[in-house]
Amino acid sequence: MTLYIFYFLSFLAVLSAFMVVYSKNPVHSVLYLIVTFFSIAGHYILLNAQFLAAVHVIVYAGAIMVLFLYVIMMLNLNTDTEAQKSNYLKLAATVAGGIFMIVMIGSLKGVEKIENLGTSNQNAGLIKNLGQVLYNDYMLPFEMASILFLAAMVGAVMLGKNELK
Amino acid sequence: MVQDTMAQSLHGIPINAYLTLSAVLFSIGVLGVLYRRNIIVIFMCIELMLNAVNLLLAAFGAFRGDSNGQIFVFFIMAVAAAEVAVGLAILVMIYRNTRSTDIDSLSKLKW
Numbered sequence: 469m470t471l472y473i474f475y476f477l478s479f480l481a482v483l484s485a486f487m488v489v490y491s492k493n494p495v496h497s498v499l500y501l502i503v504t505f506f507s508i509a510g511h512y513i514l515l516n517a518q519f520l521a522a523v524h525v526i527v528y529a530g531a532i533m534v535l536f537l538y539v540i541m542m543l544n545l546n547t548d549t550e551a552q553k554s555n556y557l558k559l560a561a562t563v564a565g566g567i568f569m570i571v572m573i574g575s576l577k578g579v580e581k582i583e584n585l586g587t588s589n590q591n592a593g594l595i596k597n598l599g600q601v602l603y604n605d606y607m608l609p610f611e612m613a614s615i616l617f618l619a620a621m622v623g624a625v626m627l628g629k630n631e632l633k
Numbered sequence: 634m635v636q637d638t639m640a641q642s643l644h645g646i647p648i649n650a651y652l653t654l655s656a657v658l659f660s661i662g663v664l665g666v667l668y669r670r671n672i673i674v675i676f677m678c679i680e681l682m683l684n685a686v687n688l689l690l691a692a693f694g695a696f697r698g699d700s701n702g703q704i705f706v707f708f709i710m711a712v713a714a715a716e717v718a719v720g721l722a723i724l725v726m727i728y729r730n731t732r733s734t735d736i737d738s739l740s741k742l743k744w
Contacts, residue, residue, distance in 0.1 A: 474646050474650065489664055504681065508688055511692075512691060515691055516695055527714055532717045539673065540673060553668070553669075565661070565667060565668070572659065613708065620715035620718050621718070624718045
């Protein structure tokens with residue numbers, strides 16, 4: 469049963485990822501990317517990472533995709549008539565991407581099956597355990613993230629200012 | 634009881650399946666970067682690659698029964714959010730200067 473859910477979610481993720489690349493309209497690309505993110509959130513739930521799934525939906529589908537849509541609509545790019553690469557370049561890109569995928573998958577063939585160690589606590593993804601780890605072992609990186617966000621916010625405002633000399 | 638069924642689901646899906654899925658998603662991201670000329674779509678494909686790696690990190694963490702992997706995915710998401718904010722600001726500025734989002738219009742560094 470869960471294997472079927474896994475295959476369904478994987479199929480949905482790969483298909484909509486292809487549609488992100490191949491759809492002409494950037495707004496459609498954003499919408500397909502949202503589908504991909506939701507299926508990846510489903511994978512997180514399958515992996516016992518419930519908190520991560522919730523954060524993924526909130527951050528990616530809720531914040532980042534809204535930013536993308538906002539920029540696309542602000543720049544008025546909602547058209548199918550954007551510049552495309554020439555057919556030779558498209559063919560070259562497809563061949564290069566396909567060969568890259570073959571190399572990646574082929575390099576994974578020799579991997580021995582990783583055993584589940586058995587010592588695993590199945591509650592590792594719950595918010596209580598994650599909070600314990602986050603606020604005990606990763607306290608300093610957690611605080612540094614706030615400085616990172618401050619720097620990013622200042623940078624975005626400075627870049628977005630109109631009369632910057 | 635719910636935890637038991639979830640533990641079995643983790644056993645039912647081999648780690649190789651997650652490895653393959655992440656490799657395929659990453660390759661699609663690379664393909665998109667090579668294939669498109671619109672800067673916004675290229676940026677979205679970079680996000681796709683980031684998500685493929687995140688999924689693999691979470692999968693390894695779950696298979697090892699270790700919550701440190703999930704913490705790292707959490708931090709990567711935070712960095713990705715900051716990156717998107719700054720990147721889109723740069724993109725808007727590029728549009729303001731060149732009046733297009735075509736990646737080929739940024740060829741001043743080309744020899």
